[in-house]
Amino acid sequence: MAKKPQLAVDTRPWRDPANNKPFVRIKNVTKKFGDVSAVHDVSLDIYRSELFCLLGGSGSGKSTLLRMLAGFENPTSGTIEIDGQDMTDVPPYNRPVNMMFQSYALFPHMSVEQNIAYGLKRDHLPKGEIAARVAELLALVKLQDYGKRKPHQLSGGQRQRVALARALAKRPKLLLLDEPLGALDKKLREETQFELVKIQEQLGVTFIVVTHDQEEAMTLATRIGVMNQGEIAMIGEPTDIYEFPNSRFVANFIGSANMVEGTVTADEPDHVRIRSAELGCDIYVGHGVDCAPDQILWWAIRPEKMALSREKPESPFDANVTTGIVEEIAYLGDISVYQVALESGKRIRVSQTNSVRGNPDAITWEEKVYVTWHDNAGSVLTV
Amino acid sequence: MFSRGWFLPIAAALGFSFLYAPIVSLVIFSFNESSLVTVWSGFSTKWYGALFNDPQLLGAAWLSLQIAALSATIALVLGTLAAVALVRFRRFRGRTLFSGMVSAPLVMPDVITGLSLLLLFVAMEGLLGWPQGRGMLTIVIAHATFCTAYVCVVVQSRLSDFDRSLEEAAMDLGASPVRTFFDVTLPIIAPALISGWLLGFTLSLDDLVIASFVSGPGSSTLPMVIFSKVRLGVSPDVNALATIIVGIVALGVLAATLIQLRSKPKKARA
Amino acid sequence: MSTTHEPTIPPPRRLRPWNAVERRLARVGITGRMLVLAAPVLWLLVFFLVPLAVVFGISLATKQFGRPPYSPLLTTTEEGTVQLTLHLSNYIRLFTDNLYVAAYLSSIRIAFIATVITLLVGYPMAYAIARAPDKWRNVLLMLVVLPFFTSFLLRVYALSGFMRGNGVINQVLGIFGIPPLAMMQTDFAVYVGIVYTYLPFMILPLYTTLVKLDTSLFEAAADLGARPLRTFLSVTLPLSIPGIIAGSMLVFIPAIGEFVIPSLLGGPETLMIGRVLWDEFFSAANWPRAASVAVAMLVVVVVPIMLLQRVQGAMVEK
Numbered sequence: 001m002a003k004k005p006q007l008a009v010d011t012r013p014w015r016d017p018a019n020n021k022p023f024v025r026i027k028n029v030t031k032k033f034g035d036v037s038a039v040h041d042v043s044l045d046i047y048r049s050e051l052f053c054l055l056g057g058s059g060s061g062k063s064t065l066l067r068m069l070a071g072f073e074n075p076t077s078g079t080i081e082i083d084g085q086d087m088t089d090v091p092p093y094n095r096p097v098n099m100m101f102q103s104y105a106l107f108p109h110m111s112v113e114q115n116i117a118y119g120l121k122r123d124h125l126p127k128g129e130i131a132a133r134v135a136e137l138l139a140l141v142k143l144q145d146y147g148k149r150k151p152h153q154l155s156g157g158q159r160q161r162v163a164l165a166r167a168l169a170k171r172p173k174l175l176l177l178d179e180p181l182g183a184l185d186k187k188l189r190e191e192t193q194f195e196l197v198k199i200q201e202q203l204g205v206t207f208i209v210v211t212h213d214q215e216e217a218m219t220l221a222t223r224i225g226v227m228n229q230g231e232i233a234m235i236g237e238p239t240d241i242y243e244f245p246n247s248r249f250v251a252n253f254i255g256s257a258n259m260v261e262g263t264v265t266a267d268e269p270d271h272v273r274i275r276s277a278e279l280g281c282d283i284y285v286g287h288g289v290d291c292a293p294d295q296i297l298w299w300a301i302r303p304e305k306m307a308l309s310r311e312k313p314e315s316p317f318d319a320n321v322t323t324g325i326v327e328e329i330a331y332l333g334d335i336s337v338y339q340v341a342l343e344s345g346k347r348i349r350v351s352q353t354n355s356v357r358g359n360p361d362a363i364t365w366e367e368k369v370y371v372t373w374h375d376n377a378g379s380v381l382t383v
Numbered sequence: 384m385f386s387r388g389w390f391l392p393i394a395a396a397l398g399f400s401f402l403y404a405p406i407v408s409l410v411i412f413s414f415n416e417s418s419l420v421t422v423w424s425g426f427s428t429k430w431y432g433a434l435f436n437d438p439q440l441l442g443a444a445w446l447s448l449q450i451a452a453l454s455a456t457i458a459l460v461l462g463t464l465a466a467v468a469l470v471r472f473r474r475f476r477g478r479t480l481f482s483g484m485v486s487a488p489l490v491m492p493d494v495i496t497g498l499s500l501l502l503l504f505v506a507m508e509g510l511l512g513w514p515q516g517r518g519m520l521t522i523v524i525a526h527a528t529f530c531t532a533y534v535c536v537v538v539q540s541r542l543s544d545f546d547r548s549l550e551e552a553a554m555d556l557g558a559s560p561v562r563t564f565f566d567v568t569l570p571i572i573a574p575a576l577i578s579g580w581l582l583g584f585t586l587s588l589d590d591l592v593i594a595s596f597v598s599g600p601g602s603s604t605l606p607m608v609i610f611s612k613v614r615l616g617v618s619p620d621v622n623a624l625a626t627i628i629v630g631i632v633a634l635g636v637l638a639a640t641l642i643q644l645r646s647k648p649k650k651a652r653a
Numbered sequence: 654m655s656t657t658h659e660p661t662i663p664p665p666r667r668l669r670p671w672n673a674v675e676r677r678l679a680r681v682g683i684t685g686r687m688l689v690l691a692a693p694v695l696w697l698l699v700f701f702l703v704p705l706a707v708v709f710g711i712s713l714a715t716k717q718f719g720r721p722p723y724s725p726l727l728t729t730t731e732e733g734t735v736q737l738t739l740h741l742s743n744y745i746r747l748f749t750d751n752l753y754v755a756a757y758l759s760s761i762r763i764a765f766i767a768t769v770i771t772l773l774v775g776y777p778m779a780y781a782i783a784r785a786p787d788k789w790r791n792v793l794l795m796l797v798v799l800p801f802f803t804s805f806l807l808r809v810y811a812l813s814g815f816m817r818g819n820g821v822i823n824q825v826l827g828i829f830g831i832p833p834l835a836m837m838q839t840d841f842a843v844y845v846g847i848v849y850t851y852l853p854f855m856i857l858p859l860y861t862t863l864v865k866l867d868t869s870l871f872e873a874a875a876d877l878g879a880r881p882l883r884t885f886l887s888v889t890l891p892l893s894i895p896g897i898i899a900g901s902m903l904v905f906i907p908a909i910g911e912f913v914i915p916s917l918l919g920g921p922e923t924l925m926i927g928r929v930l931w932d933e934f935f936s937a938a939n940w941p942r943a944a945s946v947a948v949a950m951l952v953v954v955v956v957p958i959m960l961l962q963r964v965q966g967a968m969v970e971k
Contacts, residue, residue, distance in 0.1 A: 395793075398778040408821045409811040461693045487958065492906070492909060492950060494912055502704065502944065621807070625810065628803060632799070636798065
C-alpha cells in the first residue's frame with residue numbers, strides 16, 4: 001500500500017483544545033471600579049508561543065485585562081492561571097510575567113544597560129551573568145553601541161527597543177505589550193511590526209498585545225480577541241474575525257462592512273433566503289443558518305466582496321443582484337471605492353481593483369449600475 | 384504698541400531695578416566706613432569685623448540655623464507624605480479638609496499662626512505639662528508646620544507629572560514596593576525634595592513674627608535680633624549681615640537652579 | 654542569541670518580608686494609606702486646626718493677672734458643678750472701639766490699594782517674561798524668585814534705607830535740585846513696602862497662566878484684524894484671570910495681617926490690624942483681646958482664602 005504524503009501537522013493548538021493545555025487561563029474574570037465594570041465575566045485561554053492580540057476601542061477593558069495579567073490590578077472575581085499556577089493574588093513582582101509599557105516607562109535616571117539589567121539584579125544573578133545577558137539583549141534589539149546612553153538621548157524607535165529588551169531580560173514565560181507600536185510613526189511602525197513577530201518566533205515566548213489598531217492586530221496576531229464594553233465580542237484568527245464576524249459589532253469594528261436588515265423567507269438546511277427592503281432584492285445564502293422563518297436579522301458584506309457592472313448579470317436564484325446610481329468615487333490607487341445609492345435610499349460601498357492602467361472604460365459618476373455578489377460572500381448576523 | 388513694542392521690556396527693566404536697587408545700595412553701603420549708612424566716606428570692612436565680634440548676633444544666627452535645619456527636615460517628611468497622599472490617593476474620607484489644612488498655612492497671616500500656636504502651647508502646658516516653657520522646641524514645631532505646606536506644594540507638583548508606569552515597571556521587573564520607592568520614586572523626585580527642604584530652610588530662617596510669639600526668654604532667633612536693632616534706627620552691621628545673607632542665598636539659588644536644569648533634561652518623559 | 658530556551662524562572666516566591674508586615678497590619682485594619690496619612694494628619698490637626706479652636710476659645714475669656722493671663726472658661730464651683738463662662742466683651746469692644754474698626758478698615762484699604770499697585774507693576778513683568786526667548790525665561794524667573802529667598806526683614810530694611818530722609822532716592826533728587834521728599838513713615842511707604850516684598854507672589858502665578866497661552870491665539874486674533882491693544886484686552890487679559898485672582902489673593906491675604914512693614918516703614922498713624930494684634934499681645938499683654946482680634950481677622954481673610962483655593966484647584970486641573 002502506497003503511503004499517502006504526510007500533511008504538515010497543524011501547529012495551532014487552539015484548533016484542538018481537547019488535546020492541548022492552555023498556557024494562560026482567564027476564568028470568569030470581572031473587574032469593577034466602584035460601580036463600573038471595566039471587565040465583565042471574561043474567560044479566555046491562550047496557548048504557549050501564541051501572539052495573542054486584545055483589540056478594542058478605548059474603554060473596552062483591554063488594558064485593564066492586561067494589567068490584571070501583570071498583577072497591577074486584582075480581579076474583583078474570577079481567576080487567572082499562568083502555566084498551571086494560580087496567579088490571581090500574586091503581586092506583580094512575584095509573577096513570571098513581564099510587561100512592555102505604552103509609555104515605555106524607561107527609568108530616566110538609569111542608562112540603557114542599567115534599565116535592561118534592573119530585573120536581573122532583582123533576581124540577584126551574578127554580575128558576569130547579568131553583563132552577558134545585557135549584551136545579548138542589546139544585540140537582539142540592535143543597540144550594541146547605545147548601552148551607556150540615557151533614555152532621553154534615544155529616538156522613539158530606540159526607546160521602544162530598549163523597553164522590549166528590558167521586558168525580555170528575565171526570560172519571562174509571558175510578555176505583555178501595551179500598545180507596543182502606538183508611539184511610533186507609520187513607517188517605523190510597519191518595520192517594527194515584523195521585527196516584533198520575528199523576535200517572538202525566535203524566542204518562543206508567549207506574547208499578549210493590547211492594541212486599538214486593527215491593522216496592527218491583523219499583522220501581528222495568531223489570534224485576536226475583540227473586546228467591547230468589558231466583554232470579549234469574538235475570539236478568532238485574523239481571517240475568521242474579518243471573514244466570519246459573529247456579530248454586527250465585530251463586522252463594523254473590523255474593516256468596513258455594508259449592513260442591511262432583512263426578513264427570513266426560506267430557511268432550508270442548505271440555504272437561506274432573506275428579503276431585504278433596504279437592499280431592494282432577495283439575498284440567497286448558500287449555507288444553512290440557525291434561524292427561523294420570518295425572523296428579522298442582519299446581513300453584512302465587505303465592499304470588496306461585491307462586483308459592479310453596467311449590464312444586468314445572471315442571477316440563478318433571482319437574488320443577489322440590486323441596482324443603484326454611483327454617487328461618489330474615492331480613488332485610492334490600488335482600489336476605487338464606489339458609493340452606490342440604492343432605490344430604497346440606502347447607500348452601499350463597493351470596492352473594485354484598478355487592474356487596468358488608466359482604464360478609460362471605468363464606471364463613473366451618475367451611472368446606473370448593477371451590484372452583485374456570490375452566495376457565500378456575506379455574513380448572516382443574528383446579534 | 385503693546386505686545387511687540389518697547390512697553391514690555393521697559394516695564395520689566397523698571398520692575399527689576401525696583402526689586403534690586405535697594406539691595407544693591409545696601410550691599411554697597413555695607414562697605415562704607417562711616418556709621419552714617421547713607422553717606423559714603425570710604426571703603427571699609429570694619430562692619431564685617433564688628434559682626435563677627437557680636438556674640439548675641441552670632442548666638443542668634445547659630446540658633447536660627449539649627450531651627451531652620453530641624454524644621455525643614457521635619458517638614459520634608461510630613462510634606463512629602465502629605466503630597467503622596469494628595470496625589471496618589473484619589474479619594475479618601477476627609478480629603479477636602481486635609482488638603483485645606485495642608486495649604487491654608489501658606490496664606491495664613493503670620494500673626495494668627497504665631498498667636499494661635501502660642502495659645503496652644505500655653506494651654507497644652509497647663510493641661511499636659513508639655514512643652515515646658517517655650518524656646519527652640521516650640522519654634523521648631525511652629526516652623527515645621529508652615530514649612531510642611533510649602534514642601535507639600537513643591538513635591539505635589541513633581542509627583543503629579545510623575546509617570547506611574549515607571550513604578551509599575553520596577554515592580555513588574557521584580558522590585559517590591561519598598562524597593563521600588565528607593566530605586567525609582569526617590570531618585571526621580573529627589574530634586575523636588577531638595578528644593579522643598581531648601582525652601583523650608585530659608586522660610587524658617589526668615590521668620591520673625593511667628594518666632595516672636597512662640598519663643599521664650601533666651602531663645603532669640605536671628606530675625607528677632609535684627610528686628611530689635613533695626614527698629615531703633617539704622618545699624619551698619621546689619622548691612623554687612625544682609626550682604627552676607629544675600630551672597631549665600633544667591634549662591635544657593637544658583638546651585639538649586641543648576642541642579643533643576645540638570646535633572647530636568649529637555650525631554651522629561653522617557 | 655540562543656534560539657529557544659525554556660524559561661528558567663523559579664516559581665514565584667510569595668513570602669517577602671514586606672508582604673508579611675503588610676499582611677499583619679492589614680489584619681488589624683491598618684492599610685498602607687493610613688500609615689502614609691497618619692503623621693501629616695495628626696501633626697496638622699494638633700498644630701494647625703486645634704490652635705485655631707484654642708484662639709476662638711480664649712477670645713471668649715477676659716484678661717486677668719496670673720499664669721496664664723486669661724480667665725478660665727471652665728470652672729468648678731463648690732457644689733461640684735462645672736460652669737462655663739463666656740465673655741463677649743472682647744467682641745463688643747471690637748465693634749464699639751473706634752480703634753479696632755478703623756484698623757480693620759484701614760488694613761483692608763491698604764492691602765487692597767497695595768494689591769492693585771502690585772498687579773499693575775507685576776503684570777507687565779510677568780507678560781514680558783512669558784514672551785521672552787526661552788533661554789532668557791529661566792534667568793528672568795530666577796531673578797524674580799531670588800529676592801524672595803533673601804530675608805524678608807532685611808529687604809524691608811533695605812527699602813527703608815533707600816527711602817529715608819537722607820536715603821539714596823533723596824540724594825539722587827538732590828543732584829537735580831529737588832528738595833527731599835518725606836516718604837518714610839507714611840502710608841505711601843507701606844504701599845511701596847508691600848509691592849516690593851510681595852511682587853514675586855504676584856508675578857509667579859501670572860507667569861504660569863500667561864506662559865501657557867498658545868501664541869497662535871494672538872496670531873489668530875491679529876489675523877482676524879485685532880490690533881495689539883485690542884488683542885490684549887479681548888484675548889490675553891480674560892484668559893489670564895485665574896492668574897490675576899491667584900496672584901492678587903497671594904498678596905492681599907498676607908498684606909492684611911502684615912506687621913513688619915507698617916512697623917518699620919509706616920508712621921504712628923498707619924493703622925494695620927496685624928500691628929494692633931501685636932501691640933495688644935506684647936504691649937498690653939491682653940491675650941483674650943488679641944485672640945478676638947485674630948478671630949475677626951480670620952473672618953476677613955476666609956473668603957479670599959477660599960477664592961484662592963478654588964482658583965488654584967482650577968489651575969492645577971488644567
